[in-house]
Amino acid sequence: MTISANGVRTRPASADVAALTDRLRADFGDRVVTSQAVREQHGHGEGMADAALPDVVVFPQDNDEVAAIVRLCDAARIPVIAFGVGTSLEGHVAALYGGVCIDLSQMNRVLEVNADDLDCRVQAGVTREQLNAELKGTGLFFPIDPGANATLGGMASTRASGTNAVRYGTMRENVLGLTVVTPEGRIVRTGGRARKSSAGYDLTRLYVGAEGTLGVITELQLRLYGIPEAISAAVCQFPDLKSAVDTVIVAAQLGIPVARIELLDEAQMDACIRYSKLEGFAVRPTLFFEFHGTDVSVREQAATIQSLAADHGGSAFQWASAPEDRSKLWKARHNAYYATLALAPGKQAFATDACVPISRLTDCVMQTRADVAATGLVAPIVGHVGDGNFHLTILFDPADVDERAKAEELARRVSLRAIAMGGTCTGEHGIGVHKLDALVAEHGDAIALMQTIKRALDPHNIMNPGKTVPLPGNP
Amino acid sequence: MTISANGVRTRPASADVAALTDRLRADFGDRVVTSQAVREQHGHGEGMADAALPDVVVFPQDNDEVAAIVRLCDAARIPVIAFGVGTSLEGHVAALYGGVCIDLSQMNRVLEVNADDLDCRVQAGVTREQLNAELKGTGLFFPIDPGANATLGGMASTRASGTNAVRYGTMRENVLGLTVVTPEGRIVRTGGRARKSSAGYDLTRLYVGAEGTLGVITELQLRLYGIPEAISAAVCQFPDLKSAVDTVIVAAQLGIPVARIELLDEAQMDACIRYSKLEGFAVRPTLFFEFHGTDVSVREQAATIQSLAADHGGSAFQWASAPEDRSKLWKARHNAYYATLALAPGKQAFATDACVPISRLTDCVMQTRADVAATGLVAPIVGHVGDGNFHLTILFDPADVDERAKAEELARRVSLRAIAMGGTCTGEHGIGVHKLDALVAEHGDAIALMQTIKRALDPHNIMNPGKTVPLPGNP
Incomplete structure (x- = not known):
């Protein structure tokens, strides 16, 4: 058994993983991969390079296949980590407890474009650039642009935004509905195609930003916009x-x-x-x-x-x-x-993600710049400042323990400064593994509600364990 | 005992209610009211007049008082129904199982206006007209306008919108954060003041539209807008x-x-x-x-x-x-x-609330009009059609059982027609007691997720029981 009674995670037993892998191979053939290279590729995103390898990577092609994989994992109490193209910045895809990485890159079809209604339906593995390429000729575009050519499933999971958010909002405002595979392997559709609805709990918004900890997003209904004149x-x-x-x-x-x-x-x-x-x-x-x-x-x-x-x-x-x-x-x-990485070959970089009420932006940026100067680190500032969001890209030498610690300490101060100013530790990157402490600092008593929701919807803690919401007993 | 093990509701025992009322009186004095007139006033909203009276009405003045009331109700397993000004249209405030009505009208202070950040913080009993009156001179306004001079807490609870939603969005887009009293009587703040955040589960959006079934909203952080030139x-x-x-x-x-x-x-x-x-x-x-x-x-x-x-x-x-x-x-x-009510003195009216993808709006409106004509009922059409939302105001004689049944049947067909066209049975009024069946028709398997959330966050089913999400075993 791999889980204690309250859902706290440990790594699954090798025999259980081996049995599951055999079973997956029977169903998915060579779309089940266990090579070291592929597991390494799937064990980390961008940003801080804390790789943790999944035991096996599977490439499903439709909702039913994802559901089948999740049901097998649920039965064996083995972790499930959804993977798009690996551009996340907070360690979201690191397989902290091993398990099965579901790579959605073969679920890359634009299922429908409803030009008259300014919406579309896509599989979760479609990237934003692919979607905009397929929209060519319709006069429409999807505006959310986090920079990286991320998958739309990944962008929904981290509640991404980027450079266009001032005018068009974030993934929160632009996802009309989702198809989600629940931790028990049920396929559920949330939301709908109406522009607004007061019908029941807003499950769509619950899954947007849940970072794969409540289920796997497999399809998205998205708002589109006319390309401006x-x-x-x-x-x-x-x-x-x-x-x-x-x-x-x-x-x-x-x-x-x-x-x-x-x-x-x-x-x-x-x-x-x-x-x-x-x-x-x-x-x-x-x-x-x-x-x-x-x-x-x-x-x-x-x-x-x-x-x-x-x-x-x-x-x-x-x-x-x-x-x-x-x-x-x-x-x-x-x-x-x-460009920042190129300033210092051999160094690594990770990004902070403060977002503050706009009146505090100058204070927050100037204090942060003084803080950077005092550390002696190289950390340029770039940001979507129209909504109060800016990033430091902090360079550090991964071999230099002190420099890394100094970089992490600087990042922690940026998060706490934003929170103290009424803002958030993350405007668009998410919590992942690196900001669990900052989440607690920011949301205090509300964490208990998040934990209740996580435990209720994923009682065996198989969905991307160790991320997004701290569960007592987990590291 | 008033509740079976799985949280299914029955009416609390009179002795339990009497004991709770005594206890409330000790703490709240004459802000505890049990007169028939006040209970009747609090037993229904507008729309279909299905009154169900609470046993007692309490008028708290701050978060701590709301929390104290809820803790007493939780200990006694007695229902809690939050009440603003009673303009809801789907029976949201009917005390189906009796219990304590928390009237928030004395929590009517605008707590802060941050003009530089285009946001404000208000107690839940502030009405939208009051807020806009208090904003006079700041050059700012709050745009959500459902017609009725509802409280902002009520508007958040039903995910209201109205005439300005095409440009400014709904309560979903305009609530930055909330203070909520949970079913155990804890005071929790969700969200924050940043324009966007990827920090953890979106509790704000979960409570917006939850119709008081997951807790009592006591304060709101709201977006404001500059009055246009x-x-x-x-x-x-x-x-x-x-x-x-x-x-x-x-x-x-x-x-x-x-x-x-x-x-x-x-x-x-x-x-x-x-x-x-x-x-x-x-x-x-x-x-x-x-x-x-x-x-x-x-x-x-x-x-x-x-x-x-x-x-x-x-x-x-x-x-x-x-x-x-x-x-x-x-x-x-x-x-x-x-105006519609005045067409036929003595009749009552209730509103439908279909919202469809915009390309289906003409079909939906024309089919609905033909449907109305076939019934012989009087039911004018009015609507916020810019986002695909329209209402029938159906007149019926409350003493005429057949006419009422015909009116309800017409409303049911409107809901199902909207759902069949990819839309929703409710764009802005909510589910309440009247649309539980339509919610199931619209959201199918997703209902199970809503039930799981309800049971996890409100295990004793004390929060506005019988509304929003059908719970097996409840009527």
Whole structure:
């Protein structure tokens, strides 16, 4: 037996795993893989490289196959970890107690596009870039863009957002419904296709952000949007970080519906200029904007922002209105993480994810920058500042125990600072294994409700054990 | 003992209720009321008048008092029903098994307004009109407007929305966090003040729409919005219902950010013209629009809509740009329910609440209208059609058993029709006692997950028993 009475996890017995693997092979043939290379690939995401290998990786192709795998795991009390493309940043896919990794990459079909209703249904393994490629010609797009080409199932599971959230919201607002395989292996549909509903408990929102700890998301009904008539991007550089952040705060307070507002501090701008060969920019705190709307409204938004920026010492806008110029700009932004890694070959990096009420953003960013300076670590700032969210990308030498500890301590302080300011330790990356303490600091007594829900829906603690919600008795 | 082992409810023993009432009186004095008149007032909402009286009504003034009441009820296994101002439409406050009604009307303070962050914190008994009155002078407003001057706690509990939802979303999108008293009487805060968060399970969204069955909402952190620079309202009349609905569908598909789009069919328009003494309008299918934005964007939105309407045979817009003209228009819209009641003195009315994917709206409305005609009942159509939501207000004679049955049967068909079209039986009113069957038809296997959550969080089934989620063994 692998679990104590209250669902606290230990690693399953090898004999149980071997028996399950044989049984899976009988049903799934060579879609069951136990090679070291594949297990290693599935044992970690991006960010802090704390690999923990699953015992076996299975590649199902439909809901029924996922349900069949989960039922076998449930019967044997063996952990189940859902895996998309492995871009998560908080150790969500590490198989802390071994078990079965369900790789959803073969569930990659766009099942329906309802252009008239601005919605679609996809399998969980579809990536956001794939979806937008398949939407070409419909005049529609899916706006949530966390940078990485993540799967939509993974994005729902971590309640992802990214650069477009100011205008379009996060996965929370853009998932209409889900198909979920429960811990007992039942296939359940939540939500629906209506834009709003008051019918019963909001199971969709419960599974969005549950990080695979309550079941496996296998399909998603998503909202889509018409591609705006006009899109323009602009870059504005500032004499100092405070002026850039203050510009964002005023824009947010005025409710200007900018699609994206991204901040890069000097260090991040330096890294991006080198890595992405950006030309014509200074190594200075910088805001990237993108405006969506009609021609008239885009011009109006841009004029308002330009005037606000000028009030704060911002440079004249450098425009990127042609699609290829915009692509280059956003690609540089999306590659900020890799640009930072390239600053110090051999080092690793992980990201913090503070999100605060907008009025506290300048304080939070400036205090964090001073904190970074005091540590002597390299940690550029980049962020979706339009909704109060910013990241440090902290570089550290994995072989240097002290430096790693210092980096982790810095990250912990960033989380606690955001919480103290009425914000959250994670705007969009999730809790995973690294932020369980921060979750407790943030949510206090509400943790008990989360534990009750976890225990009720997953009584044997087989679903991504050790993540998202601390369970007493588990490490 | 009042409950069987699995939490199925029966009415508590009179001696237990008497003992609890004595105990409450000791703590709350004359804020404990058992008079018939007050119990009757608290035994029903609006809509179908199925009164079921609580044994006692208590008026707490803060979180601690609510928690103390709930702890006493929990110890005695006596039902707890939260009550705002009694405007719910699905029997949410009927005390099916007696028990203690917690009237939150004395918890009516706006606790903080953070103008810079566009948020506020209120006690659950604050009404939406009170909040907007207290926001005067800040340049901010709270947009969710279900018509009735409901409490914000009640609006969260039913996941309310109303006329502004197309642009601003529903209570789901506009509650940042809650204070909840759990069934054991613990005070828990969910969510926070950050615009987005991936920290743990989304308890806020679980309590929004839970209709008091998982705990009592005592405080809310709400999003606010800047009052738009420009607001204009316009009325457009159509030759037939289909043309009006088709206009809405195209507007929604184009993603035009109209703040409100309301449909009134001939019957509803007739009732409103008489009741609210509207002048200059014909008895015809009519759309009421409201546009929010900058001067430029309001003009642009209006021009686009006017052109769409003209394509569908719509009249020239009749404008209401002055605040007093807009108020008169929206007051007439909000009084549609009372206008309908005034058509047939002595009759009662209740509302259906279908919400469908926008492409099915014309089919759903036209089939429903034909269905109404076949029954011979009077049931005008009114709706927040911009997001696919519309209501029948069905009149019936409460003394006429056959007519009431016919009315209920019509309502049931409306729910099932919406569900068959991929929509929901309730866009904004909730399940209460009247739509438990429809919930099962809509959500099938997902009901088991809702039941598991209910049983886990409220194991003694004391929280608003008999509502929202069917529990086997309960009627």
